[in-house]
Amino acid sequence: MSPRMSEYPQVLFKNRVPGETVLIDGYRTTGGYTALEKAFKELDPATIRDQVKRANLRGRGGAGFPTGIKWSFFPADQPGEKYLVCNCDEMEPGTYKDRELLKADPHQLIEGVIIAAFALQTPVAYIFIRYAFEDCAANLDRAVAEAAAAGYLGKNILGSGFDCEIHVHRSAGRYILGEETALLNGLEGKRPNPRSKPPFPAVRGLFGQPTTVNNVETLANVPHIINHGAEWFKGLARTLEGAGTKLFGLSGHLERTACFELPVGILLREVVEEVGGGVRGGRTFKACLPGGASTPYLTAAQLDTPLDFEPLEAVGSRFGTAGVTVFDDTTCMVAATLNLIRFFARESCGWCTPCRDGLPVVAWLLDKIEAGKATFDDIDMLKDQFRNISGRSFCALAEGAMGPVAGLLNHFEQELADHVIKGRCPLKKK
Amino acid sequence: MELLPENQQEFFRSKAAAIAHPRELVIDALRAVQSHHGWVPDEGVTLVAALLGILPIEVEEVATFYDKIFRRPVGKRVIHVCDSICCWTREGEAIFTYLQEKLGIAPGETTTDGVFTLLPTCCLGACGDAPAMMIGLTTYGPLTPQRIDEILAQVRAEVSA
């Protein structure tokens, strides 16, 4: 473990024991479900929404939209069908924090979902979970049953008059299901192409009814905010504007590749060098994806960037899902980008042209460059593809695919040129 | 081979009748057929449509979208090897090649004994344990050739048991 691990407050991972899953009794011994009791007995839905807003909790699913603001758009007081949907599709390469959370401590999410459902007055909640997370889905099934047995789910919860049921929906693959409107189509049993926005899910979501979609980690934070307050939550972060802790999934060429709960705003250098134990085999840090496969690369020059939404945007990248994938100096960034683009092209839903047919063109170009068969015209073509795909697709998938390409063009133009000049990959051992 | 045991069929029929939007069960039903029958043949599509009271085309449109619904025969266990970025940084390509050599099949093929089908997949959410693969619904990682040998032997034993 990192020598400084004890300095990092553990909120979401406080119960985590590797290889074990906390059941309801264990969860309650460390204060589990006290937030729920407090919410139902002492608070009204509007107050809860307000607290979450004041806590400045931002969505942990990748886009970072402030949860309190999203909730304030929701017609909580409007009668009729409404839904809360928890997004556990988690398929962006480099992202595995929701899985770690659900493997360790599933009740946190259940408690968060119930409080959120109460705050939004949605009597039905769905947890949408990807195919590969059967272990987590089983944990959730069990946790739902335990919570129901304890009276936290079902009719008239804790005498509040509020009913709530949770359905765990198991999916069958495909990254696009993580996009919230595609997810809603998927839940409905339709082809999971994204829907056009507006109307936003808060107006017309699941089955055409008002719906809020939130990430697993986002909702798991809610009980802690209720218990400890908005100020406490903001205080967890190292940046002024930031709030809370964040689950960072470390991967790639690091000594320690695991998921850690760290303060929002922690410096990239600290994550790489201390928490991650430095680059594997004592090699040099070349670049990283700071927040999942769709975020532009950072280089060694940016190691001192605080990992939070604004500072990362300032250096031309994004916080994303905080999945940090590190590349050492042996890595060919063209090859890495090719791998990423192939992922996005394969996971395209096939709805819009720039993504469906544009990404294969980008992959073809990168493949050609990597093979040493490209000319400078091809690099120009890569640039014009980038320029024309960015911001032009129907949903954010293709936009995300352009993240690594942006990083490649911004930071590794010379490496691209070297491929052309040398007629081979300059990093490949011969 | 039976597509879905009668009690499960009845489960879907009555659940579909009881809910407002039976179509939401389509993935559940397809997965049920798949886990019982191994893969979803044309008759599986028609069966799911009939159980849920929806059109066969509505089932097929969905079944062909998802990569974890198999519309063609597969072996008793499907091996999904992650080929995404974190596994790639940790010798994922070599692992994939090793698996192909070890099993004597190319991606998309099934071993002659009908036990394994090998498929690439995107990130399994096991990036900390890269390189990773999933057999059936179980994830394995970090993989080395030795680990793979052990795992394959163990799964083969389970299958033949």
Place this chain on the structure above:
Amino acid sequence: MPTLTIDNQPVTVAEGTTIIQAAERLGLVIPHFCYHEALGAAGSCRLCAVRIEKGPLKGIQMACMIPAQDGMVVTTLDPEAVEFRAHVAEWAMTDHPHDCPVCDEGGECQLQEMTIAAGHGTRRFRGLKRTYPNQDLGPFIVQEMNRCIQCYRCVRTYRDYCGGTDYGTFGSRNRVAYGRVTAGRLASPFSGNIIDLCPTGVLTDKTFRFKCRSWDLQEAPSVCPHCSLGCNTLPGARYRELLRVKARVNRAVNGFFICDRGRFGHGYQNHPQRLREPHVDGESVSWNDALAAVHERISQTTEHHGHGTVAFLGSRRATLEANLLLGQWAAATGCTRTVYECHPEFDRIARTVAARLGDQRRSPGDIQRSDFILLIGAEPLAEAPVLALAIRQAKRNGARIVILDPRPPQLPCAFEHLPLTPEQLQLALEQLATKKFKGWTRDESTTLRNLGKDLTAAQNPVIIGAGALLGAAGIERLFDLVDASSPAARPCGVLVPLAGPNSYAAGLLSNGGPDFDDLLDAILNGMVKTLVCLETDPFEDYPQHGRAQSALAQLESLIVLDALPTQTTRHADIVLPTTVPVESDGCYINHEGRLQAFAKVLDPGLSVAVTGGGDHPPRIFEQSAPGNLPRPAWAILAEILKLPTETAALRQQLARTDNRFAALTQIHRAAEGEIVTAIGIPPRPQDDDGAVESSVPGSLQLWPIDTFGGADIFSTYSVHLDPLRDEPYILLADEDAKQRGLTDGAGAVLTSELGHLKVRVRCTATIPAGIAFLPHLLRGATAGFVPGGGALSCTLKSVEGEA
């Protein structure tokens, strides 16, 4: 009404209009693939990019997705937008097989046009192309998936717009494909529309495949002759053969769509049995001799038997011009017995409609905007298929659809259905109007009473009924109900599909005159000796074949003008071959009173495929084309009457003589046709109110009905439609079948006054007991069973050994 500026031109549009539509108003076509006026925007192709310079959402945006707003400033020529559109075209073309030289879409391909419009010319992508296997979609449509650009128009047309259930989208990423779950004919009766709506050569017309390049076609605006709805079409012909039919836009009538009967039922034009030469007494003669013979027979008749012994029979499928001229000719011979419809019941219905429709007439375009549609004894899919499409759009817009009918309804949308017997339909019509419900079970009266209330409460209700089950008396009751449901503030709409494309004109022209029953009486009484039939077949179309036959046998002369052989032409003394609609100009009045003109597409003549015997060019050289003798009926009549035989001059003359049709002079310019507002004379009151005779115990009440396969003569002569034609079947209630030891699909023998007939049993639970339905197949096994003549009594026995 926002005003915005597009490329420096201001335009004011209705609220909700998108930028792409606003640009269209200025005559600017913003390149697009997935957007289509009838389907709306999908936002998937991304070709329609423009820059919004001023407005709530600035920057590059999709013109099909963004509603116009006041003060918006849009440019389509922005360099970034231009560059992006070229990229979209480039992407769309990456996997294209570049097989335009052998693609039937070539020359009318939106992909070609838009690729050029978007500025993509040179291929840069040199990677492997994704390829697809194709699926066999049946006899009408060929699929060539490699040409697909994934615009999703076909599914949106087939599933969303037309309500088809067996075509969809498969797969994901750049492997998205379209088709059926298993190969086979697309089941929707509107399947052909995907050919028109697909912007590429993926979906093309199989009946037209490799026959001709589209730019070599002779085309002219036309009107479908296969039912009374009058869809606008664009037929295409080459080498004297009608090769295909496409939909032509008429927003009031058919929008962008036609049915498969209209599209694929074009084989009649070049049918080998076409009447090609004038005949007198079975001998082929010249036109001069034939017309001399006509003249002679008519003068002889009047000389021997006196004025008025020659009678004239017009028709529902002859043009307005020809019917009008027939009337003039009749008047010239002193005839007082001119009839325009040989089926007396349909005649009464046409007259009722022409007399009572007035401002309550509703077009399919109006019906799409209705909020409550009540169908009583109507089967749109058989009687006027595109009407079913309009009803579906109303349903999609939130309308309520209620059907009172004994048959299981075939509508391509959800509806409420109350299965009532034909007698109960009459009762329901009457009592919905009087609001006094008697003779029902309690549930039934509650349902009907609520229905009456909802009808009154609806904003924009339409009642639809047809003659086959309701008969003339029922249609009169239907109009009474419409009147009773029409407070001044909010008239109730009505639509009654009629028997043929020009039935409405027949109803107007009859002017209170006699009907065909009267005429048959006159023949039987010896008061009529010669009959001139204009494109009509009283031997088949008059419901009581025996009576027609014995009367017509007494004629001294039967003179027939027609294009295809019928029972009547077979009995004729003189046959004058006429053109079919695509071979001449002409007008029809559709069932809502809409006068529509069609123009000549091609000259008559034996097609080169026939005369050339496969050789090209054909080896016979003549001044005129072989088989070109047929003439438009109106031209023959005009010549007999010594009137101009040129369309414009003739229409002038006709409009002058009968000012109800003043619109005739301008009609070729009217984009949506012209409503004929003249009011017809209703039929004389009739004592028989359509009640069915009580039947022998153990017998069934048998109702002949029309089906989609088509009972009009043109479709029966079109081989392409064979797959849509049912073999004779009888449709009855489960319990009636069970009583007779019959099951669904079993063979049976039907016995009625018309003899024995082998049929296949189809049964369902919803049909009321005691009644059964038999599809009318003109010129086929059930030809004798003409709809609209009421019910017959029949018995049904199973056939041993039939599966």
